[in-house]
Amino acid sequence: MVQEATKPAAPPNTVTLTIDEREITVPKGTLLVEAAKSAGIDIPVFCYEPRLAPVGACRMCLVEIEKMPRLQTACTTPVADGMIVRTNAEKSRAAQSDVLGMLLANHPLDCPVCDKGGECPLQDTTFNYGPGISKFIEPKRTFPKPIPLSPLIALDRERCIMCYRCVRFQREIPGDEALTVIDRGSHSEIAVTEGRDFDSPFSGNTIELCPVGALTSIPFRFRARPWDLTKVPSVCDKCSVGCNLNVEYRNNAVLRLTAHPNPPVDDGWLCDHGRFTYDYVNDKNRIDRPLIRRNGQLVPATWDEALDLAAQRFRDTADRAGNDAVGGVISARATNEELYLFGKLFRGALGSQAVDHYPRTGSAIGPFGVDALHGSIEALERMGTIVLLGVDPLKEQPVLNLRLRKAAKNGARLVVVSPEANDLDPVAAHALRVPHAALPTLAATWANLIVTEGLHDAEFIGGRTAGLDRARATLVDFTVERAASVIGLSAELIAAVGRALAAQGPSALLFRRELSGTIDHAQWFAALNDLSLLIGATKEDGVFGGLVTQNNSQGAIDLGIAPEGDASPFGGKAPSALYLLGVDPLGDGRAEALDGVDFLVVQELFLTDTARRADVVFPAVSWAEKEGTYTNLERRVQRIRPAVRPPGEARPDWRVIRDLGKRLAPNGFAFTSPTAVWQELAAAVPAYGQLSYGALGRGGQQWALPHIGDGNGGGRFTFRSGDLEGGAGR
Ligand code: SF4
Ligand code: SF4
Ligand code: FES
Structure with a gap:
């Protein structure tokens, strides 16, 4: 006797429904549009954005639901058990096509000159679901061409399809009323709220959210078509969050930065500082070759001349005045690989403890016995x-x-x-x-x-x-x-x-x-x-x-790039010979940091005040030109990748440190790539040794804190106030 197979029971708190003849089980409360997406069924949308509350404004997502008299918007309708939905039946298709026809009635035929062309949801949706030809021959609504909403964002009102994503983003995510809708019905327009400026530090997200070319980036407008750009996924270096982004470039120039969502870190958002700060990478005034001081003037030199001179003077100073007389300070924005090599150069090759990162992160060792955030963003x-x-x-x-x-x-x-x-x-x-x-x-x-x-x-x-x-x-x-x-x-x-x-x-x-x-x-x-x-x-x-502040402050802590005792090159007694990588004490109003320095090496992007004082200047490379890893504020190590080539003769920073190391130590600096540096670093730092290098390039990985049961005090966390001398009243 053939037994009928019994269907496994659906897990609790789920709902089973049928979409386009396919049975789907999803959590209760899921919106139809998301349920369809989970089964690979595409429902066209404009106003719907999963990170914003649904509003059902554009009617693009109309679908047929059995036993319901009218078509329903899939972006506002939650699933129900036994629901039978058709997204591609004749009625749904006709409605989707009609909505597109209405949207296009007033939309200019701008695609050839529109910045969104080539990455425009309206273009793509029209191609896939649209009517093919327009029923409308009447003149379209026109407005003067774009008006600036801010120095960063232009609004082309003719192109707006009133999906409200921009206004909703500002209100719901950063909680800002800077954008609003003025007038009613077909005369509605997006505008800056009266008496306000559109100066939100997150305004650039509206450009990416806008499903048409109504909101465009003023710095990027007309610089390139999307298909001419090459995209390299990387990580923002402007603060310790470590948001993921795409570096988009053409002809070796960075032309824009766009979000590359890594939800646990950034939820897919970027701040404007991270998004729009890239012009310096393309700046023609960057240092593009080594310089050395001759007869009081900084003049171009070969790499060998500059490296030989720096290495010789470091060695002479250490021999004459002691190892700690040679000091180094590296930016907390450097990669882990650069930090590691820098530490090895000073501690290993020169035997100096006078090595630090800047700005220095104050130590904050928690109950876990380590200086890092417990938990996650x-x-x-x-x-x-x-x-x-x-x-x-x-x-x-x-x-x-x-x-x-x-x-x-x-x-x-x-x-x-x-x-x-x-x-x-x-x-x-x-x-x-x-x-x-x-x-x-x-x-x-x-x-x-x-x-x-x-x-x-x-x-x-x-x-x-x-x-x-x-x-x-x-x-x-x-x-x-x-x-x-x-x-x-x-x-x-x-x-x-x-x-x-x-x-x-x-x-x-x-x-x-x-x-x-x-x-x-x-x-x-x-x-x-x-x-x-x-x-x-x-x-x-x-x-x-x-909370740490710089993009790799946590890496500098993890790798111990801080002096032991009072050997700090900054704040304590200045060393006689000093190597600064990405650090500008004169520009930061810390002139005293250079008092007593006889020989100064500076590695920088630009000829800063400090670089002008140097005896040797090495050109540095920007984050868009380098390979390596950063550790963000939640212990997540993430990979950055080079997009563009550095100018002139500039070389990756890790290579410059390595080449100095080779001149100062017979062994230990034979690295051929940042990956080779990572391998040694991971072997030396147990927390990093647990990480998979592959995963670092796919959203990153948090290094593991000691198990929560391994706190001090015999597997317990210890209360600390009792350790304070003098007790209460301090
Ligand atoms: S400007 Fe763009 S995001 Fe804002 S309502 Fe218009 S189409 Fe939507
Ligand atoms: S500056 Fe910080 S918050 Fe802004 S995009 Fe960059 S990493 Fe994210
Ligand atoms: S996407 Fe559903 S109404 Fe706009």
Whole structure:
């Protein structure tokens, strides 16, 4: 007897429906358009964008649903069990074609001169779903050709199809009312809100979101057609978020940067600073050959002359004045491979400890015993509570700011504590104005309040931590009344916010590493450590860490590019011979850093004030010209790739360091590529050794923190306030 196969039951919280004769099971609440996409069925859309709330404005996605009298918009209709949907039946196709016909009635036949031509969803959708010929012979609506919405973005109103993506993006993602719709019906127009400028730091995203050529990039307009550009996926180097982007170039010139979505990092967004800062790569004034000082003047030299001179003087100085008399400072924007080689050059080839990165990241070792963020950027979306102490992500990590707004929208209680108004204040449950100097007191006060009132998770604290009693004794004097008198906020408010932090649910604590003013940083980190344990930010589902600022500050920390003892080339006694890579102390108002320097080597893109003072100048290469890896603020190591060739005789920075190394040490610098440097680096740094090099180029990989159970104190995390000398009242 043949048994009929029984269908496996659908997983809970799913819905099974049929689209174009195909049975599909998707999570409850999925929109039809997404359900179809998951099965490879394309439904044409214009106004729908998965990262924005659906509005059903354009009617492009009309589909037929059995038992429903009229066609429905797939972008606003959630799936239902047993639903039978046809996206390509005669009625749906006719409706899609009619919508396109209406959109094209007023759309100019601009494609040959439109910047969007070749990558235009309206062009592509018309080709796939459109009527072929127009029914309309009437004159089209016309407007004067593009008006600037800002110095970066032009609006061509004739081309606009009123999908509202631009307005919705600004309102929903950065929370900005700069764009609006004026007039009604067929006279509607996108415009800048009266009395406002379109100066959003995220405005460039609207260019990519616009499904037609209505919003175009002023720096890019008419510079190239999309099909003439070559795209190289890479990573932005302008801050520590590490957003992914495409470097698009033609004739060896970078012409634009576009998003290359890596959702866990950037959600597909770029900030304008990252998107539009590339002209310097193409600048004709870049240094394009080595220079050496002769008779008081910097004059062109061969690579061998410049490298020989630098190596000889470094060696002579070390022999004459000691190894630490030769120092080096490398930009925190350099790749991991460059940082590693730089460290090896000084520590290995020259035996000098005077090596540092700039700007230097203050150390912030957490309860895990390592200086890195616990958790991830993406995990912030799932937090119940997020505490921000002294940080200003909009200014320093812009796309992280968007993630924090998203977290607030998902229901996270944001507690923003900063000395000045913060962009996140309007979405915060509590926004407190507290000067940097008072932050350690506030953190210690909240820790004391939570432990005194027993608001912490006793099971976690009892089972996974050590030293609470000692810490409690140290914290006992940090009362809310005392904090109120120091900070100038009411004791009731301080207590209410402190209690809110202890609410159960995943928690995040993000803090500024270096506070301005006279701060006891030991107390600051001890209080942060203890507060993070008490609010659960160090649990598996929490997030805890001090935000770094530069694109590879974390790499410099991981690779130990910082001096031991007081050998710092900056801030301490300046070395006699100094090598600066991508660092300009004169331009940064730190002239004293060069006091006492007899021999200066500078590797730079441009002849900066510091480079003009140098004895040897090496041309540096930009991030768009190099290969290597960066480590972002969440420990994610990502690969960058070269798009364009550097100017003139400029060579990759790693090669210059290697060639100096070869001149100073008989062995150890025989690398033939950045990948070869990575292999040695990964063998030397255990956390990096766990990473797969292939994965670094496909969205990157976070290096693993020590297992959460391996915290100090015999597998437990240790409360730190009890370690402070002098105890409370410090
Ligand atoms: S300008 Fe572009 S994004 Fe904005 S409404 Fe018009 S078509 Fe849509
Ligand atoms: S947030 Fe940072 S990494 Fe991302 S685009 Fe802006 S500057 Fe670049
Ligand atoms: S895409 Fe569905 S209505 Fe616009």
